Amino acid sequence: MNAQTALKPAKAAPKQVLDAAASCFMEKGYAGTSLDDVARHMGATKGRIYHYFSSKSELLHAVRKRAMEINFAAITPAFDSEEGPVEKLRAMARAHALNMMREQAYQQALFDRLNLHITGGNRADRDVWREEFMSDRRAFEDMFRAVLAEGQASGAFKIRTLSYALHAVITMLNSTISWYRPRADEPENTQAQIADELVNMTLGALGVNT
Amino acid sequence: MNAQTALKPAKAAPKQVLDAAASCFMEKGYAGTSLDDVARHMGATKGRIYHYFSSKSELLHAVRKRAMEINFAAITPAFDSEEGPVEKLRAMARAHALNMMREQAYQQALFDRLNLHITGGNRADRDVWREEFMSDRRAFEDMFRAVLAEGQASGAFKIRTLSYALHAVITMLNSTISWYRPRADEPENTQAQIADELVNMTLGALGVNT
Amino acid sequence: MNAQTALKPAKAAPKQVLDAAASCFMEKGYAGTSLDDVARHMGATKGRIYHYFSSKSELLHAVRKRAMEINFAAITPAFDSEEGPVEKLRAMARAHALNMMREQAYQQALFDRLNLHITGGNRADRDVWREEFMSDRRAFEDMFRAVLAEGQASGAFKIRTLSYALHAVITMLNSTISWYRPRADEPENTQAQIADELVNMTLGALGVNT
Amino acid sequence: MNAQTALKPAKAAPKQVLDAAASCFMEKGYAGTSLDDVARHMGATKGRIYHYFSSKSELLHAVRKRAMEINFAAITPAFDSEEGPVEKLRAMARAHALNMMREQAYQQALFDRLNLHITGGNRADRDVWREEFMSDRRAFEDMFRAVLAEGQASGAFKIRTLSYALHAVITMLNSTISWYRPRADEPENTQAQIADELVNMTLGALGVNT
DNA sequence: AATGAATGAGGATTCATTCAT
DNA sequence: TATGAATGAATCCTCATTCAT
Numbered sequence: 060m061n062a063q064t065a066l067k068p069a070k071a072a073p074k075q076v077l078d079a080a081a082s083c084f085m086e087k088g089y090a091g092t093s094l095d096d097v098a099r100h101m102g103a104t105k106g107r108i109y110h111y112f113s114s115k116s117e118l119l120h121a122v123r124k125r126a127m128e129i130n131f132a133a134i135t136p137a138f139d140s141e142e143g144p145v146e147k148l149r150a151m152a153r154a155h156a157l158n159m160m161r162e163q164a165y166q167q168a169l170f171d172r173l174n175l176h177i178t179g180g181n182r183a184d185r186d187v188w189r190e191e192f193m194s195d196r197r198a199f200e201d202m203f204r205a206v207l208a209e210g211q212a213s214g215a216f217k218i219r220t221l222s223y224a225l226h227a228v229i230t231m232l233n234s235t236i237s238w239y240r241p242r243a244d245e246p247e248n249t250q251a252q253i254a255d256e257l258v259n260m261t262l263g264a265l266g267v268n269t
Numbered sequence: 270m271n272a273q274t275a276l277k278p279a280k281a282a283p284k285q286v287l288d289a290a291a292s293c294f295m296e297k298g299y300a301g302t303s304l305d306d307v308a309r310h311m312g313a314t315k316g317r318i319y320h321y322f323s324s325k326s327e328l329l330h331a332v333r334k335r336a337m338e339i340n341f342a343a344i345t346p347a348f349d350s351e352e353g354p355v356e357k358l359r360a361m362a363r364a365h366a367l368n369m370m371r372e373q374a375y376q377q378a379l380f381d382r383l384n385l386h387i388t389g390g391n392r393a394d395r396d397v398w399r400e401e402f403m404s405d406r407r408a409f410e411d412m413f414r415a416v417l418a419e420g421q422a423s424g425a426f427k428i429r430t431l432s433y434a435l436h437a438v439i440t441m442l443n444s445t446i447s448w449y450r451p452r453a454d455e456p457e458n459t460q461a462q463i464a465d466e467l468v469n470m471t472l473g474a475l476g477v478n479t
Numbered sequence: 480m481n482a483q484t485a486l487k488p489a490k491a492a493p494k495q496v497l498d499a500a501a502s503c504f505m506e507k508g509y510a511g512t513s514l515d516d517v518a519r520h521m522g523a524t525k526g527r528i529y530h531y532f533s534s535k536s537e538l539l540h541a542v543r544k545r546a547m548e549i550n551f552a553a554i555t556p557a558f559d560s561e562e563g564p565v566e567k568l569r570a571m572a573r574a575h576a577l578n579m580m581r582e583q584a585y586q587q588a589l590f591d592r593l594n595l596h597i598t599g600g601n602r603a604d605r606d607v608w609r610e611e612f613m614s615d616r617r618a619f620e621d622m623f624r625a626v627l628a629e630g631q632a633s634g635a636f637k638i639r640t641l642s643y644a645l646h647a648v649i650t651m652l653n654s655t656i657s658w659y660r661p662r663a664d665e666p667e668n669t670q671a672q673i674a675d676e677l678v679n680m681t682l683g684a685l686g687v688n689t
Numbered sequence: 690m691n692a693q694t695a696l697k698p699a700k701a702a703p704k705q706v707l708d709a710a711a712s713c714f715m716e717k718g719y720a721g722t723s724l725d726d727v728a729r730h731m732g733a734t735k736g737r738i739y740h741y742f743s744s745k746s747e748l749l750h751a752v753r754k755r756a757m758e759i760n761f762a763a764i765t766p767a768f769d770s771e772e773g774p775v776e777k778l779r780a781m782a783r784a785h786a787l788n789m790m791r792e793q794a795y796q797q798a799l800f801d802r803l804n805l806h807i808t809g810g811n812r813a814d815r816d817v818w819r820e821e822f823m824s825d826r827r828a829f830e831d832m833f834r835a836v837l838a839e840g841q842a843s844g845a846f847k848i849r850t851l852s853y854a855l856h857a858v859i860t861m862l863n864s865t866i867s868w869y870r871p872r873a874d875e876p877e878n879t880q881a882q883i884a885d886e887l888v889n890m891t892l893g894a895l896g897v898n899t
Numbered sequence: 900a901a902t903g904a905a906t907g908a909g910g911a912t913t914c915a916t917t918c919a920t
Numbered sequence: 921t922a923t924g925a926a927t928g929a930a931t932c933c934t935c936a937t938t939c940a941t
Contacts, residue, residue, distance in 0.1 A: 088300060090298055090300030091300045093930075094931075094932065094933085095931080104905075104906055104907070105907090106904090106905055106907075106935095107904080110903085110905065111904095113933095114932080114933080115931095115932065115933090170447075217473075220466055223463060223466045223467070223470075224470065227444060227466075227467060227470050230440060230447065231440060231441055231474070234436055237436075237440065252430075253433060256429050256430055257433070259429075260433075260434065260474035260475070263427075263475065264473045265470070266473055266478070268478070282921090303913075303914055304914075305913095313922080313923090314922075314923055314924075315916085315922095316921080316922045319915095319917090319922095323916095325915065325916095508718070508720055509720075510720030510721045513934075513936080514935075514936065514937090515935075515936095523901080524902055524903075525901095525935095525936085525937085526901045526902050527900080527901060527902085529936095530900060534936080534937080535935095535936065535937095590867075637893075639886050640882075643883060643886045643887070644886075646865075646867075646868045647886075647890050650860060650864035650867065651857055651860060651861055651864075651894070654856055657800075657860065676849050676850055676857075680857050680894035683893045683894045684891065684894040685890070686898070688898070702925080723909075723911085724910075724911065725909090725911095735911085735912085735927090735928090736914095736926055737926060739911095739913085740924085740925060740926065745910095745911065745912090902940100902941085903941095904939085904941105905939085905940105906935105906937085906938080906939100908935095908936095909933105909934085910932105910935105911931100912933100913930085914928100914929090914930085916929105917925100917926085917927080918924100918925085918926085918927105919923100919924095919925090920922100920923085920925105
């Protein structure tokens with residue numbers, strides 16, 4: 060109908076469902092969200108959801124897939140830059156930290172007891188979803204892992220066990236999920252400031268003095 | 270924390286229920302766990318649960334309460350020591366990190382979308398529980414906050430915004446919840462080693478070179 | 480039966496729908512078949528069905544109507560012949576038995592808990608359909624009844640209670656519906672042989688030695 | 690509580706559910722019956738059903754199992770007798786024909802598009818159920834098959850293809866399912882008379898003149 | 900003539916909770 | 921102290937049907 064619809068005709072309706080789902084999952088968790096909740100959030104009925112997604116699990120899967128896409132999109136530019144490991148990590152970390160604060164709904168779905176909730180659909184679907192998800196996550200982590208490894212090799216980072224450091228870095232950057240919520244009345248640069256401090260602490264954890 | 274708790278850490282039967290519940294909540298999340306699951310885990314029926322806890326929410330509340338007790342017990346000795354902020358934080362952090370790996374079941378319950386699941390019981394109960402839980406958590410965080418503040422004042426820690434640093438520290442120490450699972454065949458000192466590295470990175474994040 | 484039916488046995492599109500419906504009803508029963516199933520069977524969507532039939536019930540009704548037409552067409556030539564009751568019954572029975580094996584899809588719809596499934600549409604429609612169906616069936620049975628009565632009168636058949644014999648004869652001839660399924664690799668005359676044996680047993684049941 | 694319950698304590702409640710289910714399945718078919726229907730039939734709620742049967746399919750399976758038990762019980766005495774094939778078949782046939790009229794509810798479930806409705810439960814359950822059912826049915830048919838074979842060998846029966854004759858015999862004896870319904874005002878010996886005539890026709894179909 | 904989107908009613912299933920024992 | 925039976929509300933999902941195009 061409108062320009063937006065015209066530009067992404069195939070995506071408008073499903074995206075509306077995805078957004079509503081992500082939002083509800085954030086508020087109440089996956090298991091605590093009923094499809095009626097999601098439908099109500101859109102001002103529609105369950106039928107609309109089932110028209111696009113054949114089960115609650117598939118909906119979760121789609122939300123997670125999109126969340127991963129968002130995450131990759133956020134850090135890829137920095138990852139592709141020509142910087143050295145310290146500056147590259149700083150840029151990636153900053154982008155990721157900001158991304159976590161901006162796209163909370165999708166990110167929460169990504170971290171909501173993820174391993175467990177894939178119960179619907181048939182066994183084959185579940186396995187495919189899980190595999191796809193694990194593989195995406197591994198690919199994402201590998202981007203950080205590569206930079207950490209490069210900095211470890213060059214002596215820029217002080218890292219004892221790479222995988223522990225990787226987990227620590229990512230956990231720290233993700234941490235806002237559990238304690239930060241955007242507020243209408245906060246200063247404009249709040250998110251930037253939080254991101255900067257998290258990034259500095261992250262680098263500090265790797266032995267980089269700033 | 271109080272005398273009663275310390276002296277009678279819960280009779281056998283209720284503790285069996287709590288353990289079973291914590292274990293199930295860890296595996297499937299609170300919302301994904303049915304009371305039948307918990308009962309089956311004990312080799313009993315739901316009646317046993319209802320004999321000691323009057324609702325599912327209350328059970329969750331009890332599991333969380335016990336988790337908090339465990340957490341306080343873990344860091345209190347270090348907190349009460351006479352060390353300076355750096356060594357005191359190191360000791361507390363190490364104790365907490367180890368605690369997170371040893372008591373996963375109870376800790377997972379503590380972090381499972383905590384704010385949301387308190388739906389049963391009457392309004393008054395809910396408010397009491399939430400208040401009690403928030404207050405416990407604040408008290409726990411305050412122990413870390415005090416040490417951070419002391420180190421910030423003395424110049425031992427480089428901290429810009431105290432609350433951000435506090436969140437970062439605790440998140441990092443909690444992080445094993447999401448990625449570490451004890452394995453029968455791992456070297457005996459695995460948990461100690463992980464704890465040590467996490468503590469070092471934590472101190473590094475606060476500008477302490479090690 | 481009437482000229483219209485004989486001359487325009489249904490246009491192509493509606494017949495395609497009917498065939499698909501009959502096939503699905505055979506496979507999964509009426510209640511177990513969704514209109515999506517039928518549509519998928521045609522490689523189309525539900526709209527096509529609704530274009531020709533205004534409800535699922537009406538579709539069933541149409542399938543049954545066509546099944547009855549097929550049945551009448553099968554036995555009418557033999558019925559109209561000048562033979563005596565034994566030979567006439569033999570010819571009708573053989574034709575009907577063969578017909579049941581050849582047109583299984585439509586025949587199954589006819590015998591699928593027929594009385595029950597007429598739920599859609601308005602009351603008037605339902606009553607009309609039921610009445611029409613019962614009347615068709617009675618007319619069909621009456622053709623057999625007439626021959627049995629003639630043979631009973633002439634002493635050619637040993638029949639105690641006519642209606643019981645009628646039910647027995649028709650049930651026996653219909654029986655292949657429950658146990659016979661055409662197979663690609665069966666000898667060409669399999670159906671003919673089954674029909675012959677069923678007919679002989681039917682006549683035997685009426686006291687005709689063959 | 691009462692004597693009946695005391696005598697069959699483990700069975701009373703489940704049997705009530707089974708009877709209600711059989712009755713509903715007869716009236717509306719399996720797919721057309723909702724568990725609410727069954728519950729209402731008992732003056733209870735669905736919970737009662739699920740307390741004893743874990744799915745609708747399992748309920749159907751249980752009804753069928755019981756129906757087969759009834760069928761075996763009906764013909765076994767005659768089968769175990771010392772009679773020759775003609776008299777043995779006559780006795781078995783009579784018992785089975787009467788059984789079909791007396792236990793319509795359970796028998797209908799047995800013949801209601803049986804192959805199709807096993808959709809619930811997991812694949813393993815389904816396969817077990819189907820296998821168990823097919824095996825029971827085969828065992829039941831084999832009892833008739835043995836008598837037919839004996840009579841065929843001795844020349845007492847004129848049978849061309851044994852399996853066709855077997856199907857015909859059983860179909861004929863089952864036929865009352867489709868056309869007979871007990872009525873309060875029918876003469877007392879109606880069922881006996883129908884059974885006798887069906888048996889005579891069955892024997893006639895096998896070339897035995899009576 | 901046909902499609903895709905959307906709805907709403909109904910149906911299978913789960914589960915916290917109550918109760919008699 | 922604990923159990924088994926039963927309930928009813930909630931939840932996932934299906935499907936006949938309508939409608940705009």
